[in-house]
Each structure stands twice: as C-alpha cells, then as structure tokens.
Amino acid sequence: MHDLLTIGELSARSGVAPSALRYYERLGLISSTRTGGNQRRYERSMLRRVAFIRVSAQVGVPLEEIGAALADLPAGRTPTRTDWTRLSRAWRSRLDEQIALMERLRDRLDGCIGCGCLSLKTCGLYNHGDELAEQGPGPVRLMRRG
Amino acid sequence: MHDLLTIGELSARSGVAPSALRYYERLGLISSTRTGGNQRRYERSMLRRVAFIRVSAQVGVPLEEIGAALADLPAGRTPTRTDWTRLSRAWRSRLDEQIALMERLRDRLDGCIGCGCLSLKTCGLYNHGDELAEQGPGPVRLMRRG
DNA sequence: CCTTGAGTTGAAGCTCACTTCAACTTGCAG
DNA sequence: CTGCAAGTTGAAGTGAGCTTCAACTCAAGG
Numbered sequence: 001m002h003d004l005l006t007i008g009e010l011s012a013r014s015g016v017a018p019s020a021l022r023y024y025e026r027l028g029l030i031s032s033t034r035t036g037g038n039q040r041r042y043e044r045s046m047l048r049r050v051a052f053i054r055v056s057a058q059v060g061v062p063l064e065e066i067g068a069a070l071a072d073l074p075a076g077r078t079p080t081r082t083d084w085t086r087l088s089r090a091w092r093s094r095l096d097e098q099i100a101l102m103e104r105l106r107d108r109l110d111g112c113i114g115c116g117c118l119s120l121k122t123c124g125l126y127n128h129g130d131e132l133a134e135q136g137p138g139p140v141r142l143m144r145r146g
Numbered sequence: 147m148h149d150l151l152t153i154g155e156l157s158a159r160s161g162v163a164p165s166a167l168r169y170y171e172r173l174g175l176i177s178s179t180r181t182g183g184n185q186r187r188y189e190r191s192m193l194r195r196v197a198f199i200r201v202s203a204q205v206g207v208p209l210e211e212i213g214a215a216l217a218d219l220p221a222g223r224t225p226t227r228t229d230w231t232r233l234s235r236a237w238r239s240r241l242d243e244q245i246a247l248m249e250r251l252r253d254r255l256d257g258c259i260g261c262g263c264l265s266l267k268t269c270g271l272y273n274h275g276d277e278l279a280e281q282g283p284g285p286v287r288l289m290r291r292g
Numbered sequence: 293c294c295t296t297g298a299g300t301t302g303a304a305g306c307t308c309a310c311t312t313c314a315a316c317t318t319g320c321a322g
Numbered sequence: 323c324t325g326c327a328a329g330t331t332g333a334a335g336t337g338a339g340c341t342t343c344a345a346c347t348c349a350a351g352g
Contacts, residue, residue: 008328018329019311037318039329055251060206063309088255095252099245105201106241109234154298164299165341183348185299209339 004033004041014050021050029053029067045078056091059098150179150187160196167196175199175213191224202237205244 011018024030025040030049032040049070056066069087073079157164170176171186176195178186195216202212215233219225 006328017311020309022330023310035318037329038331039318052255055255057309058251059248092252092255095248095255099248099252102205102241102245102248105204106238106245109198109201109238109241152298163341166339168300169340181348183299184301185348203339 004043005046007032007040007042010042010046010050013047014054016050016054024050024053024063027063027067029063029070043078048079048084052087059095061094150189151192153178153186153188156188156192156196159193160200162196162200170196170199170209173209173213175209175216189224194225194230198233198237205241207240 005013007018007021010016011021014021016024021030025032030042030046030053032042032046035041052070053063053066056069057063069091072087073083151159153164153167156162157167160167162170167176171178176188176192176199178188178192181187198216199209199212202215203209215237218233219229
C-alpha cells in the first residue's frame with residue numbers, strides 16, 4: 001500500500017517507542033526522509049536496522065558502538081545481503097564472547113558461590129585467593145572480561 | 147592478621163570501588179560494623195555477597211532485585227552453605243534463561259538478520275511478519291522475553 | 293607527637309537511554 | 323472543509339548506578 005513507514009508504523013512494527021526512534025535518529029543510528037509537511041518517512045529496510053539495534057543493545061552494547069558498526073553499512077543504497085552478513089559476522093563473535101562469559105559466571109556460581117566455600121573455608125579457590133595469595137584475585141577473578 | 151576488612155581492602159579484593167560499596171550499603175545490599183572512630187569494617191563473608199552482587203548485576207538484574215534476593219539470607223549469622231545453595235539455585239535458572247535468550251538472539255542474527263532477508267525479501271520470517279500478518283511480530287519476535 | 297594515607301558524610305554531578313511536556317502542524321476520513 | 327489522531331520541535335525530566343567534591347576525622351608508621 002505505502003512503501004514508506006510513518007514513525008508510528010515503524011514503532012508498532014519494531015516494538016520501539018516513537019520517542020526512542022527519534023532518539024536513535026538524533027544519534028545517527030537510523031535515518032528518514034521527510035514529507036512536504038516535515039514528517040518522517042522510513043524505508044522498510046529501517047526495520048532491519050532497528051531490529052539489529054535492539055538485539056545489540058539487549059546484550060549490552062552501547063548505542064554509540066552500535067552506531068559505529070552501522071556506519072560501515074553503505075550510505076546511499078539499501079544494504080545488500082553481503083553488507084549485513086559482514087556486519088553480523090563481526091557481531092556474532094561478540095555475542096559468542098558474551099555468552100561464554102555468562103556460562104563461566106553460571107558455572108562459578110554453581111561450583112563456588114553455590115557451595116558455600118567462601119564462608120565455610122572449604123574451597124580451593126577461596127583459600128588460594130584469600131589466604132595464600134596476598135595480591136590474589138579471589139572473587140575478582142569471576143568478573144574479568146575477555 | 148585482621149579478620150575484619152576495611153572498605154579499601156574489600157574494594158581491592160572485590161574489584162568494586164569504595165564509593166560503589168558505600169552505595170550498596172545505603173541500598174542495604176551489604177552491611178558493616180563500625181570502629182570506635184566510625185569507620186566501616188566488613189566481615190569476610192561480605193566478599194561473597196559482593197561477588198554475588200556483581201555477577202548478578204552483570205547479567206542485568208537490577209540492584210533492587212538483588213537486594214530482595216539477599217534479604218532471604220539469615221540476618222544475624224554468617225550464611226551457611228545451605229543458605230547460599232538455596233539462593234544460587236534460584237539464580238542459576240535466571241542465568242540459564244538469560245543465556246538461552248542470548249543464544250536465540252545469536253542464532254536469529256545468524257540465520258535471519260545475517261542472511262539479508264529483511265531487505266532482500268527472501269526470508270520466511272520477514273514475509274510472514276511484514277507482508278502476510280498485518281499485526282505480525284516480524285523483528286519484534288526477536289525481542290520477546292521469557 | 294606528627295604526618296600522611298585512608299576513611300567519613302551529604303549533596304551534587306554524571307552517563308546512558310530514554311520519556312515527557314508544551315505548543316504547535318500535518319494528514320486523512322467523513 | 324472540518325475534526326482529530328498522529329506528527330513536529332527543543333528543553334527538561336527520569337531512573338539506575340555510580341562518581342566526585344569539600345570539609346573533615348581516623349589510624350598507624352617513623
């Protein structure tokens with residue numbers, strides 16, 4: 001019917017509030033053309049961009065970084081399959097890292113925090129960190145990134 | 147040597163800034179005794195609490211909720227192994243959920259956003275959401291929790 | 293004792309990611 | 323043509339999670 005979306009339509013379709021979409025636009029994450037009366041109109045390809053933004057934000061990537069990644073997409077034309085594939089490959093490793101981090105955290109929680117060792121003094125990890133190694137990491141080790 | 151930790155020691159051992167520790171204390175997430183000169187002294191078991199707080203916050207649990215969970219720990223005494231086990235079991239399922247969500251996101255990113263379908267119109271998911279189902283979820287589906 | 297680094301407070305400030313507001317304009321259905 | 327939902331703007335507000343500041347006190351080594 002119409003091949004450009006109003007901000008309300010993009011909002012309904014993406015699940016992102018109009019105010020947030022305007023915010024994303026101010027940050028340069030998405031873009032629009034304007035009608036004669038100055039209203040925003042979005043290409044359908046923006047739906048994909050918004051989905052990408054939400055997925056990325058959900059896993060903790062700051063909007064600024066998402067913007068930097070999106071800036072690698074071609075400016076003038078609608079991104080091709082190849083464009084998106086390139087972008088999502090880089091992002092995938094980021095997701096994999098984040099997932100791996102969380103799995104480590106979960107296993108530590110189970111194996112160490114769950115066992116009561118820090119207060120019961122029956123855990124190797126605790127004894128190493130807290131009683132043997134003065135500069136020792138102890139629980140800190142849990143939080144290291146990368 | 148000393149069996150109570152100063153705020154600086156707890157900070158060094160946990161990797162959390164003193165200001166953040168005071169903040170946690172204001173919120174009731176951790177507690178301390180005071181010296182004659184009004185300085186905080188922490189029991190060693192607080193290290194475990196702080197580790198728990200950081201792990202939980204890292205996966206997106208708001209501090210208020212973490213506080214609610216910690217409130218289930220016994221007030222007077224140092225928590226036992228059983229106390230922590232109960233707490234961490236409930237939390238583990240939360241971590242599992244979060245991990246599963248991220249895996250779903252990753253797979254969708256690979257299988258759908260990665261393939262270029264939203265702009266190339268070759269993807270079932272896209273066609274369903276965007277062309278067949280008017281109230282359809284489309285990319286929104288990606289973001290649903292639970 | 294003296295110095296110095298560590299700790300104390302409440303209040304204010306900061307970043308991120310938005311939302312809300314007020315005052316106004318557009319676009320479309322009837 | 324009219325009415326009204328939907329859109330526009332910049333500025334200010336929100337809430338989470340801290341950090342910084344100023345002005346001060348404490349604790350411990352030399």
